[in-house]
Amino acid sequence: MQDFENQKKNTNDENVQYLDFQQPSGSSENEIGVQQKGDPPLRAAGVRVMMVTGDHPATSRAVAQEVGIATNQKCHVVTGNELRNMTPDLLHWTLDKHYEIVFARTSPTQKLQIVEACQRQGGVVAVTGDGVNDAPALRRADIGISMGITGSQVSKQTADIILMDDNFATIVTGIEEGRKIFDNLKKSVCYILISNVPEIAPVLMFILFAVPLPLGVMTILCVDLGTDMWPAVALAYEGAESDVMARTLRGRDTLVSARMLRLVYGHLGLIEFAAGMFAYFIVMAEHGFYPLQLFGIRQRWDNEAVSDLTDSLGQEWTFTERKEVQRASQAAYFVAVVLTQMMNGIICKTRYNSLFHVGMRNKVLNMGLVFEIILSCVICYVPGVNTFFRTYPLRLRWWFLALPFCAFMFVFDEFRKYCIRRELFGGWYNRLTFY
Known part of the structure; x- marks a missing residue:
C-alpha cells in the first residue's frame, strides 16, 4: 500500500477511487469485499474490485497491477470518453464480460453512473473515496467508505464507514469479521433451537400417548433459562x-435457514429427544413400570383416588409413590437433555471444520459447560432446590444413560462436516445439512 501511495502522488488527479462490486449469483443479497494482491481467498469469496480514477489510462493500469486489482494483462481499461459514448446496455455488457476493469479519466458524474450500473445488475456496491468529487458516488453506493486521515469533511459526512487508518486492507478484515459474526450467530441460534425438540416432544407424548409427563414445566425452565444460557452466549466468542474467506457469496442465506431447521428438528433434536426418553423409560423400568405399560396409563397415574396402581411386576403403587417415581424419571430426562446439550454446544463450535482441527480453545464456552454440570447437580441434589424444581437425587449410573447418544451426536456431526468439506455424494449432502 505504501508503494501505491507514492505512485498516487505522482498522478495527474489527486483522487484515486476504488469501487468494490460483487457480481450477483442469482441473488441481490451479497457481501462487499476487496481483492488484494496475492490474496486468492478473496476472489474465492466472490469479491470483485474495480478502480475508478481520473488518472491517465496507462498510469491507472500500472497502479492497478501494483496493488493487485489487475492480476494480468487482460485487465480492461475504460476511459471517460468511451464511457460517455456507452449506452446502459453496453455498459452492462462490459461489466459482465470483463472481470478486471479500470475506469480512467472519469468525472464525478461518471463515477455515479458506474455505481448505478453495478446496482442495476443486482450487486451490492461499496465505494471508497476521500475527495469532494467522490461524495455523489459515496452517497449512492450501498456502503460508502471514506478515509479518516486524508478524507475531506464532505466525504466523511457522506460516507457510511470511515477508515481511521486509511488502510484499504482494513476493509478485508471487516469482511472477515462480519462473516465470523454471522457464523457465530448461526451457531448460537442452532444451539438454542435444538433443545426445543426434547422440550416439546415430551408434551406431545403426554397428550397423544397418555404417558406420565416425561419432563416437567420447571425443568424446562431450568434448561431454557439456566443451563442453556451461558453456552449459547459463549459461542459468540468462537474464532x-x-x-x-473462501466461501462463495452468501446469497439469500438467512440467519435461520431451511437447512438449519432440517438439521435441528430432523437430526440433532431427535437424538436429544431419544436420549431423554431412553433415560425416562430406564428409570421407570427399574421401578417396575415397563415402557409398553406406560402408554395409556396417564389418567389412572394422575388420579389421586387410585392408590393401588399395579406395575409390570404386580406391585401396587400409591399416588404419592408414583409421583416420587415420576420425579426421578423426569430428573433423568432433564440430565439427559443437559448432557446432550453440552455435546451440542461442542459440535456447534464449527459449521465446517472438524473439532479436532479447532480444539477447545474457547475458554468462555468451556466454563459454560462446567457451569451446566454444576447447575444440574444443584438442581437435582440440593435439598429445597430439588423440591422447588420437582427433581430428584439421581443415582450415579443414571447420569451415564445419555452418554451413548452424546457419542452418536459427535460422530454424526463429524461425519456431516467431513462430507461437506470433501463435497461427497455429489454435493447434495452439503445442500441438505450445511446451515
Missing part, C-alpha cells in the same frame, strides 16, 4: 473458521 473464524478456515473457510470463512
Whole structure:
C-alpha cells in the first residue's frame, strides 16, 4: 500500500477511487469485499474490485497491477470518453464480460453512473473515496467508505464507514469479521433451537400417548433459562473458521435457514429427544413400570383416588409413590437433555471444520459447560432446590444413560462436516445439512 501511495502522488488527479462490486449469483443479497494482491481467498469469496480514477489510462493500469486489482494483462481499461459514448446496455455488457476493469479519466458524474450500473445488475456496491468529487458516488453506493486521515469533511459526512487508518486492507478484515459474526450467530441460534425438540416432544407424548409427563414445566425452565444460557452466549466468542474467506457469496442465506431447521428438528433434536426418553423409560423400568405399560396409563397415574396402581411386576403403587417415581424419571430426562446439550454446544463450535482441527480453545464456552454440570447437580441434589424444581437425587449410573447418544451426536456431526468439506455424494449432502 505504501508503494501505491507514492505512485498516487505522482498522478495527474489527486483522487484515486476504488469501487468494490460483487457480481450477483442469482441473488441481490451479497457481501462487499476487496481483492488484494496475492490474496486468492478473496476472489474465492466472490469479491470483485474495480478502480475508478481520473488518472491517465496507462498510469491507472500500472497502479492497478501494483496493488493487485489487475492480476494480468487482460485487465480492461475504460476511459471517460468511451464511457460517455456507452449506452446502459453496453455498459452492462462490459461489466459482465470483463472481470478486471479500470475506469480512467472519469468525472464525478461518471463515477455515479458506474455505481448505478453495478446496482442495476443486482450487486451490492461499496465505494471508497476521500475527495469532494467522490461524495455523489459515496452517497449512492450501498456502503460508502471514506478515509479518516486524508478524507475531506464532505466525504466523511457522506460516507457510511470511515477508515481511521486509511488502510484499504482494513476493509478485508471487516469482511472477515462480519462473516465470523454471522457464523457465530448461526451457531448460537442452532444451539438454542435444538433443545426445543426434547422440550416439546415430551408434551406431545403426554397428550397423544397418555404417558406420565416425561419432563416437567420447571425443568424446562431450568434448561431454557439456566443451563442453556451461558453456552449459547459463549459461542459468540468462537474464532473464524478456515473457510470463512473462501466461501462463495452468501446469497439469500438467512440467519435461520431451511437447512438449519432440517438439521435441528430432523437430526440433532431427535437424538436429544431419544436420549431423554431412553433415560425416562430406564428409570421407570427399574421401578417396575415397563415402557409398553406406560402408554395409556396417564389418567389412572394422575388420579389421586387410585392408590393401588399395579406395575409390570404386580406391585401396587400409591399416588404419592408414583409421583416420587415420576420425579426421578423426569430428573433423568432433564440430565439427559443437559448432557446432550453440552455435546451440542461442542459440535456447534464449527459449521465446517472438524473439532479436532479447532480444539477447545474457547475458554468462555468451556466454563459454560462446567457451569451446566454444576447447575444440574444443584438442581437435582440440593435439598429445597430439588423440591422447588420437582427433581430428584439421581443415582450415579443414571447420569451415564445419555452418554451413548452424546457419542452418536459427535460422530454424526463429524461425519456431516467431513462430507461437506470433501463435497461427497455429489454435493447434495452439503445442500441438505450445511446451515
